Amino acid sequence: MTEHFKMDAPATDRRLDDMAQGLVGAPLDRPEGPLKVSGTATYANEWQVDGMVHGVMVRAPTNSGRIVLSNRDEVANLPGVLSVIQDERLLRNPAQGTANQAPVQGAQHAAYVGQLIAVVVAESFEQARHAAQSLQVVLENGELMPVDPVTAAVEAQEDQALDQGDLEGAITGAAHSVDVTYTTPSHSSSPMEPHASIASWDGDDLTLRGSYQMLKYNRNELADALGVHPDRVRIISPYVGGGFGSKLGLAPEAVAAAIAAKELGRPVSVALQRQQVYEATMRRSETSQRVRLAADAEGRLNGLGHDARVSNLPGETFAEPVLQASHFLYAGENRQMSMELARLHRLCAGSVRAPGEAVGVTVLENAMDELAHEAGIDPVELRLRNIPEKDPESGKEFSSRRFRDALESGARAFGWSKRPGVMERREGEWLIGYGMASAARINVLMDSQARVALQPDGRARVETDMTDIGTGTYAILGQIAGEMLGLPRDRIDVVLGDTDLPPAAGSGGSWGATSSGTSVYVACQAIRRQLAERLEVEEQDLLLKDGRVTYANQTKALGDVLQGDEIVKLGYVQPGDTSEAVRQATFGAYFAEVAVHAASGETRVRRMHGSFAAGRILNAKTARSQCIGGMTFGIGMALTEELAFDPRDGHVANHNLAEYHIPVNADVPQLTVELLEERDDWASPLQAKGIGELGICGAAAAITNGIFNATGVRVRDYPATLDKVITGM
Amino acid sequence: MQTNLMINGTQQQLELDPRTTLLDALRHHLGLTGTKKGCDHGQCGACTVMVNGRRINSCLTLACMHDEDEVTTIEGIGQPDNLSALQKAFVSEDGFQCGYCTPGQICSATAMLEEVKNGWPSHVTDDLDGQADLSTEEISERMSGNLCRCSAYPNIVEAIRKAAGEGA
């Protein structure tokens, strides 16, 4: 009953366009909405498990040395305390996304301040919290390890180096050129739901109710960390209170809960405190990026250089893939790129929404703005002149790419033609400026499975361990199944977030919707074929709509065709040749109007628009919300967000939501989004591409470019807080 | 210690460690997990409930300090089959994504609309002596104590405007 599909050729049949139900693409409400707005959707730390006790984790107060819990016995005797656990299986840091195995483990040595090195379990949360705070953590033989990316030892990432043509020569001979270095700080995902797990054992079988994005990997990571077989581990995660990368890989609380629950023989809940989310989950690496651009008199690029330095803990291979979109966004035959990874003792660096492009495209787009200004060319026009015909490095064709349309349509929608000159427009004490930037993000398809059951009563059930972290999975999988099977949306049940269900791609890298959606599509296609077989017609000749089957000039109720049978199919999609045959990416453009206070340098985003092309849109409402969310991350990145590290020991000084400034409602205007109609046959048989991260991939540059237009100040050190703006004013 | 709370119209008698916050009393002792813990320090608004009609952060107050108080949580505002106008508007305007901040947003907005009705000014109200309107700017400012990392902010503003318009 498994239906395999490998994406080896473009899906030019565009079968979804032949369907009649009219669900795919429609701006339908999220089916789980009523649960979420009434507080009845169950998140990880909300399951009512009999006999559950509470664990609170304990941090390392410095960044090296052997850890000794000097008053362990005293703490163990505090009221309500059940156990003080310092176990070699505790995670040093979370697993990277798709790691599929445990990350570095061990609780005997500290590698960064905030590392979670023990868990204290007590009958009540209040008792556990106090006991955890009472535990004295002493570091023996520790000396402070390097924490500064500027002075730390670096490793060149040879596999990321590119040397094509003669960039130096191109710059020397260029009519216009820029050579600029920008820095971006570390960012935190800061999901609203802190990481939390409830572990309960039934003999040797572990059930973990957690908050995770990629369950099939998380199960293997957890099993590996504990030294048990993955078949013994079940993870349940039907609702995830935001992830943005921080819940891709297994995090320390899951292992702590599992170890504690096993030791105590009772279910244990461990939720990270907000401070611990900042100190011990994942950060986006800070970056230092040098961009060199060489252009002719008309602004046509013939040289592009991008060199980046990022950082991570010793032993971690993840290096923020800053250069990812620089390889293909713009033309220019002479190209040079390089990447360095600094080794230091700040918390682990990993994926935060749109790793790579979020910061890489942003800085490239700042550099393009600088070039436009230098050459006296309109920034939109400059980009239009530099859209490469083919991938400028591999020579491959692009799959669908409505980049030009996004630039032109976005400019029209925003009213870009009214852009003032630099420092030209003032309203009272506010200086007004316009800025724009391009958007680009690679597109990926991943292994994913889903089971679809067409039931005799004319309902369908979709089951997969895919997650919905706010991305709209419940909505779109139901829409795809309803479209393919000709069922109204309310006759589809979508069950997610349980490793007992078929393993999916998980939510991350923007691949979740297309990968899991394709698995549902594939299963539905198989069901359609079986229906056609029963009716002795070709699948293409079936018309399914509103629970009825029309074929060969007759119409039957689905139930009459099924005659009490259930048709169950497992759809299994795998990426194939189309991944490599063409360059696949999503594109767009952002436009922002900012106001900068002439005295204080405070910046407000007054208007912001995004035009995006990401293949077929599966749900116009949830897709728009994803774009709005990404653009808001861009506002935060542009203006306020920065993990502030103590210069001595590298601890996160601003480890809370009062001082790590994610945007509040008043920081965000009524963003507008245009989703361009597109079909990408190379990306998936849905003709859809990922859209969850496109909204952030360059967004901050539209704002900082707007600050330049308003004030004449280039802030090249993100975020553009008022102190940096007034320095230039 | 013994604390009596009137929660969503039901009298609840609890025996609590004095350290128990109102938030943890709801979540750990009453199974009312609709009220969320986002930061536990009054920095995110996910735990917003109404006490005696006023919105507050339930994480920054002890349950024992509310003996005999009336508490309204999201569960008391509306259930899936009986949603309030605001809850419905949050669904139709997509005023959430992951949903974790949502109960706090809705409790906050419910009380905020009352504050506006009662003529309370805000930081962005031009005339302290006049009546505030429900402009985008006003709604955004008044809802800024509720963080949303998915950033449904524009949709939250639309949902509130829609619900307020229908209520008028």
Next chain:
Amino acid sequence: MRPFEYIRAQNPNDATQSAADGAIIIAGGTNLLDLMKLEVMAPDALIDINHLELNQIEETENGGLRIGALVTNSELANDIRVRRNWPVLSRALLAGASGQLRNKATTGGNLLQRTRCLYFYDRAMACNKREPGSGCAAREGFNRILAVLGTSEHCIATHPSDMAVAMRALGAEVETLKEGGTTRRLDLDELYLLPGDRPDRETVLEPGELITAVVLPAPVEGRQTYRKVRDRASYAFALVSVAGILKIEDGRITRADLAFGGLAPKPWRDTQVEAILVGNRPTEELFEQAADQLLAEAQGLGDNDFKLPLARRTLVSVLTELTQEARI
């Protein structure tokens, strides 16, 4: 949070008695519980004063207002008398925290809130305010939000209140009740101590001394404004704030009451700044002179160096706003 005994005060003398015996007074609790959760504060007993009759706003005989210590920030900001006659106070309150916090935070508690210094909040770091004699990790740490005026080598914390800045400009006084029933009145300058070598001592209040009310003097003529500069558009502490009350007669400044937030360990007021302004015609040069005076002793420690130019620019901008019509 350490275990503690919880006591509900039946009358003000209960409260002062318990507090004299070591209990910590809790009202709104929005800052105290925040700190207790981190065990930065770890009292053995809490005395809850929320049920005392200290929640009235009454007019005084000389046309001022007596604000009960338990009046919430929301109630005070929304009081129509405050909005009309002391608008700088409404503005300051509305610029602070969030709607939820203002509904809980009280007048007395707001005055006594602790600094937001990140090192004060982090028990792994040295802090003379939290643990006298342990040192100040903030000086060479991340000190962007910290003070540039009134600091000492032992402490560079700022006072985080917006309300107190407006009250300082208004010349408000606190009324207190001591153990045994004696009362006293202190203006805000007297109430707050500078850190010196004992930054743990933040006010002159004695053990057991309870703030019962804040008294605003009668309204004064002039324009009032509260300007708060911060990193977010809302729900963020001030980097710099200015409360200003300014009157112009015959083209000359006749009143200039100015207080500053975000710069110092207490709401900052410098009468010499005001003296420079009063009696003179409002000009940009005069405003710059006033800023020179304000910042004469100011000192940054790196990350917070920007507060000097920011305070200057903000002060000049506020003075410009308050004198706009006179200067046209």
